[in-house]
Amino acid sequence: MEWTREQRYLPYNKWDAETLLKLQAQADNSSYQLNYHIRPSSGLLNDPNGFSYYNNHWHVFYQSYPFGAVHGLKSWVHLESCDLVHWQNKGLALGADTKYDSHGAYSGSATVIDDKLFLMYTGNVRDQNWQRISYQNGATMDKNGIVTKLAAPLIYAPAHVTEHFRDPQLLKHRDAYYVLLGAQDKTTLSGKVAVFKSKDLKNWEDLGYLDFSPETMGYMIECPNLVFIDDKPVLIFCPQGLDKNVANYDNIYPNMYVVGNKLKFDAARMETKQTAPINLDDGFDVYATQAFNAPDGKAYAISWVGLPDMTYPTDEEGWANCFSQVKELSLDEQNRLVQRPVPAMADLRQAGQVVKAEKAINGRQILVDNASRSYELKLTIPKGQAGTLHLVANQDLSESLQLKFATGDAAQLVVDRAHSGIQFASDYGFTRQIDLTANEDLELDIFVDNSLFEIFVNGGLKVLTGRFFGSQANNQIAIQGTTKEELAFRGTYWRIDHI
Amino acid sequence: MEWTREQRYLPYNKWDAETLLKLQAQADNSSYQLNYHIRPSSGLLNDPNGFSYYNNHWHVFYQSYPFGAVHGLKSWVHLESCDLVHWQNKGLALGADTKYDSHGAYSGSATVIDDKLFLMYTGNVRDQNWQRISYQNGATMDKNGIVTKLAAPLIYAPAHVTEHFRDPQLLKHRDAYYVLLGAQDKTTLSGKVAVFKSKDLKNWEDLGYLDFSPETMGYMIECPNLVFIDDKPVLIFCPQGLDKNVANYDNIYPNMYVVGNKLKFDAARMETKQTAPINLDDGFDVYATQAFNAPDGKAYAISWVGLPDMTYPTDEEGWANCFSQVKELSLDEQNRLVQRPVPAMADLRQAGQVVKAEKAINGRQILVDNASRSYELKLTIPKGQAGTLHLVANQDLSESLQLKFATGDAAQLVVDRAHSGIQFASDYGFTRQIDLTANEDLELDIFVDNSLFEIFVNGGLKVLTGRFFGSQANNQIAIQGTTKEELAFRGTYWRIDHI
Numbered sequence: 001m002e003w004t005r006e007q008r009y010l011p012y013n014k015w016d017a018e019t020l021l022k023l024q025a026q027a028d029n030s031s032y033q034l035n036y037h038i039r040p041s042s043g044l045l046n047d048p049n050g051f052s053y054y055n056n057h058w059h060v061f062y063q064s065y066p067f068g069a070v071h072g073l074k075s076w077v078h079l080e081s082c083d084l085v086h087w088q089n090k091g092l093a094l095g096a097d098t099k100y101d102s103h104g105a106y107s108g109s110a111t112v113i114d115d116k117l118f119l120m121y122t123g124n125v126r127d128q129n130w131q132r133i134s135y136q137n138g139a140t141m142d143k144n145g146i147v148t149k150l151a152a153p154l155i156y157a158p159a160h161v162t163e164h165f166r167d168p169q170l171l172k173h174r175d176a177y178y179v180l181l182g183a184q185d186k187t188t189l190s191g192k193v194a195v196f197k198s199k200d201l202k203n204w205e206d207l208g209y210l211d212f213s214p215e216t217m218g219y220m221i222e223c224p225n226l227v228f229i230d231d232k233p234v235l236i237f238c239p240q241g242l243d244k245n246v247a248n249y250d251n252i253y254p255n256m257y258v259v260g261n262k263l264k265f266d267a268a269r270m271e272t273k274q275t276a277p278i279n280l281d282d283g284f285d286v287y288a289t290q291a292f293n294a295p296d297g298k299a300y301a302i303s304w305v306g307l308p309d310m311t312y313p314t315d316e317e318g319w320a321n322c323f324s325q326v327k328e329l330s331l332d333e334q335n336r337l338v339q340r341p342v343p344a345m346a347d348l349r350q351a352g353q354v355v356k357a358e359k360a361i362n363g364r365q366i367l368v369d370n371a372s373r374s375y376e377l378k379l380t381i382p383k384g385q386a387g388t389l390h391l392v393a394n395q396d397l398s399e400s401l402q403l404k405f406a407t408g409d410a411a412q413l414v415v416d417r418a419h420s421g422i423q424f425a426s427d428y429g430f431t432r433q434i435d436l437t438a439n440e441d442l443e444l445d446i447f448v449d450n451s452l453f454e455i456f457v458n459g460g461l462k463v464l465t466g467r468f469f470g471s472q473a474n475n476q477i478a479i480q481g482t483t484k485e486e487l488a489f490r491g492t493y494w495r496i497d498h499i
Numbered sequence: 500m501e502w503t504r505e506q507r508y509l510p511y512n513k514w515d516a517e518t519l520l521k522l523q524a525q526a527d528n529s530s531y532q533l534n535y536h537i538r539p540s541s542g543l544l545n546d547p548n549g550f551s552y553y554n555n556h557w558h559v560f561y562q563s564y565p566f567g568a569v570h571g572l573k574s575w576v577h578l579e580s581c582d583l584v585h586w587q588n589k590g591l592a593l594g595a596d597t598k599y600d601s602h603g604a605y606s607g608s609a610t611v612i613d614d615k616l617f618l619m620y621t622g623n624v625r626d627q628n629w630q631r632i633s634y635q636n637g638a639t640m641d642k643n644g645i646v647t648k649l650a651a652p653l654i655y656a657p658a659h660v661t662e663h664f665r666d667p668q669l670l671k672h673r674d675a676y677y678v679l680l681g682a683q684d685k686t687t688l689s690g691k692v693a694v695f696k697s698k699d700l701k702n703w704e705d706l707g708y709l710d711f712s713p714e715t716m717g718y719m720i721e722c723p724n725l726v727f728i729d730d731k732p733v734l735i736f737c738p739q740g741l742d743k744n745v746a747n748y749d750n751i752y753p754n755m756y757v758v759g760n761k762l763k764f765d766a767a768r769m770e771t772k773q774t775a776p777i778n779l780d781d782g783f784d785v786y787a788t789q790a791f792n793a794p795d796g797k798a799y800a801i802s803w804v805g806l807p808d809m810t811y812p813t814d815e816e817g818w819a820n821c822f823s824q825v826k827e828l829s830l831d832e833q834n835r836l837v838q839r840p841v842p843a844m845a846d847l848r849q850a851g852q853v854v855k856a857e858k859a860i861n862g863r864q865i866l867v868d869n870a871s872r873s874y875e876l877k878l879t880i881p882k883g884q885a886g887t888l889h890l891v892a893n894q895d896l897s898e899s900l901q902l903k904f905a906t907g908d909a910a911q912l913v914v915d916r917a918h919s920g921i922q923f924a925s926d927y928g929f930t931r932q933i934d935l936t937a938n939e940d941l942e943l944d945i946f947v948d949n950s951l952f953e954i955f956v957n958g959g960l961k962v963l964t965g966r967f968f969g970s971q972a973n974n975q976i977a978i979q980g981t982t983k984e985e986l987a988f989r990g991t992y993w994r995i996d997h998i
Contacts, residue, residue: 013517013518015515017566018511018512021590024590026590029643031643082997091520145528498585499998
């Protein structure tokens with residue numbers, strides 16, 4: 001199906017309900033459907049929005065286009081949780097229905113203000129010449145889920161940015177409100193984080209661009225997020241078009257972070273010793289991560305697993321993408337970001353089963369036969385070994401998601417999805433790799449959810465996330481030795497059911 | 500909102516998608532929404548359909564009208580489960596879109612035939628004079644959830660029935676297929692169960708009406724279901740307009756059962772010693788129960804919790820009704836039907852908490868303060884006591900769902916929902932009552948799910964099910980003594996989370 005601009009921006013009330021019901025059923029019945037991650041009811045999901053804690057529940061929204069796997073007229077769909085793992089879909093919360101968001105209720109954040117959840121979002125508008133105008137709008141959600149939009153935008157684009165000005169993160173800091181915005185500078189056409197300040201959410205002061213690096217951050221920054229971890233500011237953002245000499249990445253667009261020492265909000269400056277941004281995720285598909293500090297001070301993040309300007313195999317089924325699991329963020333003693341599953345993820349574990357590899361010298365050993373399509377697999381591979389772990393594999397291992405590990409002198413981990421099923425995103429390669437410290441044990445905490453993998457390495461110092469689209473019949477977990485030595489390791493496999 | 504006939508039968512493709520998304524969000528956000536029972540995505544849910552086991556999963560469908568809490572153009576919505584407790588919604592499966600079901604894909608059953616799930620359902624058609632024609636249609640569902648309708652009806656209404664001829668249960672018995680159908684006899688205008696037989700699903704023999712009682716079964720029988728328990732046939736059915744002298748009931752329409760000794764299918768006769776049908780549920784809202792024998796021979800039942808021709812408080816929110824939990828059926832040594840929760844219901848239990856009442860002489864005692872809105876409460880009340888258990892109660896117990904028990908000489912259990920919240924169905928009374936054996940311990944296994952209660956009495960010998968619509972703030976469980984004696988009992992309370 002060719003999607004015309006007119007179709008993509010058709011108001012939701014011009015679509016018929018039967019089409020929507022069929023699209024929902026098509027997504028519900030997909031053999032690639034996720035079992036314990038947030039996914040769209042139909043159509044396309046992209047950025048997480050409004051990740052927050054309010055009224056004794058966790059909240060998150062997803063950018064939604066319900067009528068197909070394309071970027072059309074966007075709205076916010078609301079989900080609610082008691083534990084950051086089990087989410088209840090609360091449906092359409094914020095649509096594109098005013099003159100300040102006529103072409104999409106784009107991404108934004110949520111902050112508790114005066115007993116309501118205050119949503120700040122980008123209203124996307126196209127004028128008669130299809131020129132984009134970006135408004136930064138406000139809305140409130142009450143305890144019954146009723147959303148009320150403010151009558152006028154909070155912030156209009158200043159003269160020094162192009163029409164690419166979006167993704168507001170509203171933060172309360174001391175006695176003022178601050179907003180971070182992704183922006184493109186009009187003069188240099190480079191990516192920036194714009195900062196605004198207000199005492200009353202009405203009068204806004206333009207504090208200029210956030211100074212956090214001497215480098216140029218590509219041509220546009222999307223989805224800036226600031227969280228505080230151990231009192232240190234951490235900026236998570238997507239610098240589109242970043243020069244790979246500044247920081248290397250393999251995906252079409254990167255999602256990166258910088259850990260600062262100190263934030264001087266009013267001066268719009270984050271001091272940092274970090275010379276270059278670092279990839280938040282070393283896998284294939286993480287983008288638009290949204291992070292926030294919960295009332296208890298902890299920092300949590302959730303990501304879109306999907307990338308702009310890419311197609312995925314489920315597009316043909318009229319739906320696409322999912323969210324990552326929520327991760328708790330911390331810093332290690334070297335100020336490196338650590339991402340860990342939240343405690344309630346362990347509640348999903350069903351009937352643990354010990355897995356162990358022994359003497360798989362140049363051969364293969366089945367670790368779990370007839371595995372579920374959804375599971376957690378936690379392993380420790382001792383130092384000095386090398387081999388390939390085959391996930392969601394067929395009988396002869398010709399089809400599988402491969403994790404090639406080496407824990408000796410040249411220590412590394414390579415994830416290869418070339419043989420995991422339908423090939424896609426070929427322009428960006430089929431492997432992702434991280435270097436490991438030589439001669440150290442390797443800890444892997446692997447989550448598989450039918451068409452999604454999330455691999456936590458060494459307690460969350462690295463995470464590799466990606467999609468894959470293999471046959472439902474592929475249900476083995478196996479190990480293959482690639483050295484002359486003995487392979488020996490132990491771990492646990494837990495089935496995970498649909499939540 | 501007044502619903503015209505035209506609105507109610509408007510094809511789904513004449514409704515707009517925005518309306519549907521808003522109705523779905525409205526249902527999702529309802530403060531009366533169910534947490535662990537099947538409920539409609541939007542609009543009205545009624546009969547369970549196609550309850551079956553196929554492709555290693557349990558299946559059930561619900562009669563759906565997605566656009567409001569009215570009986571409009573009906574379709575089947577599909578759900579799938581691994582354990583009869585956690586259900587995945589698979590969306591619209593069978594719509595009203597052919598000349599043999601133009602005014603509704605009405606109720607029916609599902610049977611595994613030739614590696615597919617064979618759906619048999621009533622196609623509701625209205626002619627130009629709005630005269631009803633009922634076709635008994637077939638369709639198949641494959642392992643990918645793709646439904647294909649047969650080109651022509653399987654069974655046309657015979658001359659001896661009126662237009663009220665529906666709800667086929669297709670059964671394979673020995674080397675033939677049999678269909679039971681709810682019917683109204685044209686001559687006597689009385690309720691009947693029509694029986695048909697076929698060797699090939701094409702040529703059908705009319706075996707006449709099932710002979711199972713000398714009494715007249717009201718003016719219409721809906722939803723007949725036959726299951727075998729310990730080789731005994733059990734007929735579950737809804738005799739509308741049944742004379743209360745034949746068997747008493749309190750609801751607008753009853754849902755009853757008869758246990759037979761022997762079924763002579765080809766003679767259309769079920770021999771029974773039971774002189775009158777018995778209420779399947781002694782509560783307020785159970786109807787249209789569907790039961791079937793699983794491949795392991797066990798019999799399971801699931802019910803619509805809702806009644807025809809009634810309004811419920813959520814109607815104003817554009818949605819209505821839910822399903823009961825699935826119950827496993829058995830017979831006790833006196834051939835009485837026993838209904839029990841399925842084993843996986845126990846998996847829902849979170850953090851058990853002992854509850855006990857002591858010395859609540861004419862006073863009240865809080866058993867659980869700050870209880871969840873969803874829970875299981877299992878109690879044994881020793882013989883010789885009397886009192887009132889207050890569920891979902893406010894602080895002074897002026898609002899609560901009351902269970903008045905007496906376990907002495909005049910032993911009985913009364914459920915009173917008069918003070919449980921919004922009053923509804925007032926014409927049919929606010930209490931339901933069952934007699935108990937004098938001077939015996941009373942075992943109660945109570946399930947509460949926000950706006951639904953299911954009370955299993957004495958191991959499932961009686962079940963009382965009903966809806967209630969109280970304030971979200973009512974979260975106490977308390978006991979009140981009504982005798983001069985000491986009250987003493989123990990039990991366990993388990994919180995149940997959203998599934």
